[in-house]
Amino acid sequence: MSSPFWKPGTEKPRILEDEEGGVVFFSPSLASSSSGYGYASIEKQRQRLPVYKYRTSILYLVETHATTIIVGETGSGKTTQIPQYLKEAGWADGGRVIACTQPRRLAVQAVASRVAEEMGVKVGEEVGYTIRFEDLTNKGVTMIKFLTDGVLLREMMDDPLLTKYSVIMVDEAHERSISTDILLGLLKKIQRRRPELRLIISSATIEAKSMSAFFQARKSRHRMECEGLPKMEPAILSVEGRGFNVQIHYVEEPVSDYVQAVVSTVMLINDQEPPGDILVFLTGQDDIDAAVQLLTEEARTNRKNSSGLIILPLYSGLPRADQELVFSPTPRGKRKVVISTNIAETSLTLEGVVYVVDSGFSKQRFYNPISDIENLVVAPISKASARQRAGRAGRVRPGKCYRLYTEEYFVNEMPAEGIPEMQRSNLVSCVIQLKALGIDNILGFDWPAPPPPEAMIRAVEVLYSLGVIDDDAKLTSPTGFQVAEIPLDPMISKMILSSSELGCSEEIITIAAILSIQSIWVSSRGAQRELDEARLRFAAAEGDHVTFLNVYKGFLQSSKSSRWCHKNFINYQSMKKVVEIREQLRRIALRIGMVLKSCESDMQVLRKAVCAGFFANACRLEASSQSGLYKTIRGSQEIYIHPSSVLFRVNPKWIVYHSLVSTDRHYMRNVISIDPSWLLEAAPHFYQHQRLNPIVH
């Protein structure tokens, strides 16, 4: 286990082969020693990884089987080693490329730089990576390429058979993200056309069996088993991990209040267990803030041991600087307690954690295709998640995991796997992507996990109403193909296309970029009034979209200053991303033949363009309503303007919204006022005269 760089008593080099592809921080000692030690010691390190003793088997299976499924636990080294084994065995000869996909950008970068280091090359040469906005590959030189699965899907639009790849390894397939699932479905289809292509599906769970069943080709007349071609029967291989043993503790009785249970469990660990940091999994910001506060008070009153506690929250909405606090090393004699959302389950890795407290819950997205509303719901996690969470305690030495649910519940009631994202999401983007790849029979597509037919039908309806697909459910030309080319939600893409005809594309692509990120405002529950005041400085009577334009203009006038952002409660990181996305949209717009033009101060055409994409989200203020109650034109859903909108309390008679937040009420986020006659202009087929007229007058 010990690395040649690490002497007992010194800080252990931070992880070398992170299976989750979390944020990898190389310690300075490692960074400096890599040049001093040279190739041999890296080679020794590689040989110590559990996956090494399977090298020959893996190469044999890949050679003889079209699909190989690798079940590998954390720390097995599969992600960094298998692509190298393949390259060493000649799979990248003759200009072919070995691809390895990851669900997350950071993982792509981290793994690529590690593999480049092991091979003694620079990233972008023999080893490269591609993520959105960043392509560090060199055609004809790059042999191993890491990329997000979303990027590989985009590549299929230009090269549907992915002809340049000899082997494609889909990593972290157990996470079952929408793009991983689409990719798996498409790769299965490609295999029929390209029998020489090899797939490696790498997964952390035993779900391998269902994955294997999926890739099991039906005995078909077209594809006889013949010499020279690999077997269609998938091979399965397990590789053990290298984590330390984690002792599991369960509660004896179900807990009624898991925030309270978290507090007492942390205090118990602190009183009775030797030093080591604690990682707590809760569901969201509210719970986390509450737990942080309770723990801080508890630590203050119960002085015995708890003065050494450093209590930190962790969730993605946290400002960057606060997030980085959790990575700072724990001072001697102190104990760090990080209270986190699911972000610490897969997206980032904390070192030094010895104790995990698992509430057994997380927030999950659910989609109701009937109401067309997506909801965030606190729901029980799966056994797979519970194991992943527990594993976080065994990275540096043997650890303990305290589950705030009973063993009986874990064994008998907890579901083995989570519900794939595909089955609980709006599918509009997914369907258009498949259409663009020539998959016309969406309902008959061979999915790893078929989504509910209602959700697919709803997606097809939306695309039809946007004029993106025709009566035969085929992409329209040019609109459908253009919308598919733009990497955004189709409603936003449609808005962009219309802006070209209306003469306001410069403004609309700015709005599109802002709508496609989380939020441009800093999240500050503490300074709510100041944030509201800052927002009012940019407020436009037309609504939030025009307000965004004012912010963007201000940002440019400040020369993209971070100080200006800070002063105005605007998230600087978000604005940088907006500039980047806007630049990408601008390039795509030109490529698909749009006219880039500014409407200057004519906000009416701009609002029409928003209508052209979002007409389905039109609402009218209830005449008798004093409380700001709106109803959707289409479904008569009762909804309200979100208090964060600049049109909150202004309540214009007609608006369209960008998205809904559903709690006890449905709140519209980002709204703009419109004239109802524009709805008829934008979507005559959708708002027929007879239906709209009685409402208009």
Next chain:
DNA sequence: GAGCACTGC
């Protein structure tokens, strides 16, 4: 007058 698990192109 209230709330945003997490990714990705």
